[in-house]
Amino acid sequence: MILPKKLKRGDTVGVIAPASPPNQQNLEKSLSFLKELGVNVKMGKYVNEVNGYLAGSDEERLADLHAMFKDPSVQAIICAGGGYGSARIAHSIDYDLIKRNPKIFWGYSDITFLHTAIRQQTGLVTFHGPMLASDVGKEEFHALSKKMFLQLFEPMELHYSEDISPLEVLAEGERVGEIVGGNLSLIQSSLGTPFELDTEGKILFIEDIDEEPYRIDSMLNQLCMAGKLQNACGIVVGDFKNAVPTNDKLSLSLEEVLESYLGNLETPVLKGFKMGHCEPHFSVPLGAKAKLSSKTKTLTIMPGVQS
Structure with missing residues (x-):
């Protein structure tokens, strides 16, 4: 496990769009929040590109990702949005x-595939959190989402309890x-690829x-048949927005x-976490050590950056 270095005031954050074209108006609005954090911003060369449902060609989006990791003046990378790609x-x-x-690499939704690939190929802890155009730049952005x-x-230990939202125990354990x-x-889309999510003991x-x-039934069924649910040592069920039948x-x-x-399952399973496409959005360092307890209805996560 590799923890990235923490940010300091005056550091530079790189912004990229590895998936779909971000809403440029919301992206522009989000930059004031980064300035409030005391960091500078460096936009990816191809953040404004549009290629159908993609933010530029595969080569352009890949080039921005590589450029930001390679650039010694950039201390963190935040994704503008998700979508697909x-x-x-x-x-x-x-x-x-x-x-x-x-x-530091930060994003969620479609960025999940990159979180998994990067962590499993390098050991780097990455962050599942709100993105600039998709969340930060919108009219409603919760104070807790900002605080994350x-x-x-x-370095801070994160604690999720029912002080944030009601939690329901589906299976007991700690x-x-x-x-x-x-x-x-x-x-689900990672299954059968070189980047298939490893859940063993996680x-x-x-x-x-x-x-x-x-659709959720289908995805969970495939994870079940692949042993991903049974191999996990705990399951945190975040937000499933608009999970209702149509027509x-x-x-x-x-x-x-x-x-x-x-x-x-013979392992703790809790649901009701405000993690995902929701407000507030509780951000987590993926790959960090965590403790899930049905007894106390809590999730505790160790710091995701170096001290």
Whole structure:
């Protein structure tokens, strides 16, 4: 496990768009928040590019990723947005470059594929947190979501309890392991690839948006058949925004689907975490050691940056 160096006031943050074109107006608005944090901003060369549903060609998006990791003046990399496209560049990334130049890498949603690929190829802890155009630059950005960025400036142990949101126990237990995962559909898409998510002895975190219950059922079923749920030492169920059937179709509820796959596991499973496409958005360092307890209904995560 490699912890990136912490940020200091005056450091430079690089901004890239590895997936879909970000909303440029929201991206521009988000920059004032970075200035409030006391950091400078360096925009990727191709952040403004549009190639259908992609933010430029695969080569351009990959070039921005490589350039930011290679640039010694950049201390952290924050993704402008998600959408689709990160997995298209995973096989071409120079992971040795990243391992030689470890630094903060922050994003979520479609960026889940890059989190998994980078961590498993290099050991670098990366951060699942709100992105600039997708979240920070919108009218509503919760105070807690803002506060979560402070973990980049000082090593801090993160504590999630029912002080933040009600939590429900689906399976009892208390375990310690690295927290991994992110967006469920991106986790599923990693199966059968060189970047397949390893859940052995780890705390698996899942979240998603705009997926009907039958789709979540399908994804969890595939993870179950692949042994990913059974191999995990704990499961953190984040926010599943708009997980409802459309067109008044007959359907199981999200709660019934989750209970079916997660309720009988012999490891702690808790749901209700405000982690994912939601406000507030509790950000976590993926790859860091964590403790999940059904007894205290808490998730504790060790710092994601060096002291």
